[in-house]
Amino acid sequence: MYFGDSEHLAVELFNGRIRISYDVGNHPTSTMYSFEMVSDGNYHKAELIAIKKNFTLRVDDGPARSIINEGSNEFLRLERPMFVGGVPEDVAKDAFSKWHLRNITSFKGCLKEAWINHKRVDFVNAARTSRTRAGCGGDEPAMPARPHALQEDGAHEPDPCVPNPCARGGRCVREAGSRSDYTCRCRAGTAGAQCELRTSVGGAPVITQVKLPPRKQIISNVQASPAAPAQKQYPEEAPAQPPAGGACRKEATREFITEGSCRSRRPVRGARCSAKASGTPGGCGRALCCAPRKTKKRKIRLVCADGTRYTKDIEIVRKCACGKKCPRNTPFIH
Known part of the structure; x- marks a missing residue:
C-alpha cells in the first residue's frame, strides 16, 4: 500500500517482513519492520494505526510496534490516490528513488479483505484495477498451472532485480525458483539487506567519543555490540583483588554510536574501565587487566543518512575490576 509524495505512508513486503515508511513532513522519514515473518503462504492479519x-503496526494480534515521526508537523496531508497491491511505473520509480519503497514489484497473493476507518474497501469498484480478479486460490477450484505463462496484459513476469534494488554498487541475485525474492551481494566496505550501510575496517561499526570531566554520580560505560546478537557476559576466572589506591576505575565519557552512515541521535553517557594507580605504573599488575566485571544491556536508536531508523543493542558496564579475563581489543570494548 502506498500513497503520498514527499509526505507519505508506505506498507510493503520486504525480505519476508512488513516494512513501514511514515513521513508527515518531518525529516527524516520514520521506518520499522514487523517482528513476524509473513511470507509463508498463510493468511495474516495486519493492523495499521496512524494517529497524527x-x-x-500489529500482526496477528501479536505485540505492537510503534514509531514517531518527530518534528513540527502533526498530520499527514495527502492529495494523491492510494494504491493497494502495486503502483504505476512512474510512481514506483519516484518512490524507490526516495527510499519510500524498497520493493516495487506488485503484490502476488490474495488479499481477503481490507478496512479503512471501519469501512470495507470495495476492490471490485476501485477507480483503477490491473491484473486482479475476485476470489482467492484457496477459496476456489484449483486451476491447472501453466509454466512460463504470460501475464494477462501480455508482459513477461517482472524481474525483482530490475531496477537494481541494491545500493552502493551491490549486485542483485534473483533467488532460484522465486518470482519476487532476491539477495544483494554487497561490495567490500558495505553491509545491510540492500548494501545501504557503510562499514569500517573488519565490518565493525565506528564509535566516536568525547571525554567528560569526572563526575560524582555513577556513570556506566557504553559498549556497542555488533549488528549480530549482543556480546554474552561471562564470569571472571579467579579475579585478583585490585591494588590499593583504586587501580581499576571508571572514567566518564560521552560517545556517539555510529554504524556506517547511521549514528545515535545524541551522545550516550558512559564510562570506560581504566587501570591507573597513583604512583604505580601498570595499574592491575602482571597478567591482569582492568575490564568490565558487571554489564547491563540497553537499546539505542540510530538514524541513517537516508532517513531510516533502527534499534541497536549496546552494553552498559556497571562495574570494573582487575582480572585474568581480558576482552579482545575491538572498537566495542573500552
Whole structure:
C-alpha cells in the first residue's frame, strides 16, 4: 500500500517482513519492520494505526510496534490516490528513488479483505484495477498451472532485480525458483539487506567519543555490540583483588554510536574501565587487566543518512575490576 509524495505512508513486503515508511513532513522519514515473518503462504492479519505523527503496526494480534515521526508537523496531508497491491511505473520509480519503497514489484497473493476507518474497501469498484480478479486460490477450484505463462496484459513476469534494488554498487541475485525474492551481494566496505550501510575496517561499526570531566554520580560505560546478537557476559576466572589506591576505575565519557552512515541521535553517557594507580605504573599488575566485571544491556536508536531508523543493542558496564579475563581489543570494548 502506498500513497503520498514527499509526505507519505508506505506498507510493503520486504525480505519476508512488513516494512513501514511514515513521513508527515518531518525529516527524516520514520521506518520499522514487523517482528513476524509473513511470507509463508498463510493468511495474516495486519493492523495499521496512524494517529497524527504516531504510527503503530500489529500482526496477528501479536505485540505492537510503534514509531514517531518527530518534528513540527502533526498530520499527514495527502492529495494523491492510494494504491493497494502495486503502483504505476512512474510512481514506483519516484518512490524507490526516495527510499519510500524498497520493493516495487506488485503484490502476488490474495488479499481477503481490507478496512479503512471501519469501512470495507470495495476492490471490485476501485477507480483503477490491473491484473486482479475476485476470489482467492484457496477459496476456489484449483486451476491447472501453466509454466512460463504470460501475464494477462501480455508482459513477461517482472524481474525483482530490475531496477537494481541494491545500493552502493551491490549486485542483485534473483533467488532460484522465486518470482519476487532476491539477495544483494554487497561490495567490500558495505553491509545491510540492500548494501545501504557503510562499514569500517573488519565490518565493525565506528564509535566516536568525547571525554567528560569526572563526575560524582555513577556513570556506566557504553559498549556497542555488533549488528549480530549482543556480546554474552561471562564470569571472571579467579579475579585478583585490585591494588590499593583504586587501580581499576571508571572514567566518564560521552560517545556517539555510529554504524556506517547511521549514528545515535545524541551522545550516550558512559564510562570506560581504566587501570591507573597513583604512583604505580601498570595499574592491575602482571597478567591482569582492568575490564568490565558487571554489564547491563540497553537499546539505542540510530538514524541513517537516508532517513531510516533502527534499534541497536549496546552494553552498559556497571562495574570494573582487575582480572585474568581480558576482552579482545575491538572498537566495542573500552
